[in-house]
Amino acid sequence: xxxxxxxxxxxxxxxxxxNQRTQLERQAEALALQREQFxxxxxxxxxxxxxxxxxxxxxxKSAQLVAGARKGMVVxxxxxxxxxxxxxxxxxx
Numbered sequence: 001x002x003x004x005x006x007x008x009x010x011x012x013x014x015x016x017x018x019n020q021r022t023q024l025e026r027q028a029e030a031l032a033l034q035r036e037q038f039x040x041x042x043x044x045x046x047x048x049x050x051x052x053x054x055x056x057x058x059x060x061k062s063a064q065l066v067a068g069a070r071k072g073m074v075v076x077x078x079x080x081x082x083x084x085x086x087x088x089x090x091x092x093x
Contacts, residue, residue, distance in 0.1 A: 026090075
């Protein structure tokens with residue numbers, strides 16, 4: 001191997017090293033971007049989970065209100081019917 005080949009070999013090896021360094025830098029940037037995206041997705045997931053929990057709480061409260069309204073109608077509806085019957089009796093008497 002002569003001197004010129006040796007310098008060419010060193011130059012090629014330096015180019016390989018430089019390209020590997022550039023590739024590692026790009027991989028590090030891509031990894032940082034992926035971490036940022038993962039953090040964003042995690043934040044969105046947490047927010048969606050909180051919204052889902054809140055929706056479930058609202059549905060539970062609505063179910064309680066509906067159940068209370070049904071119980072109230074059991075009491076109020078017969079009273080209204082009795083009052084209508086009494087009013088009809090008063091009108092047609």
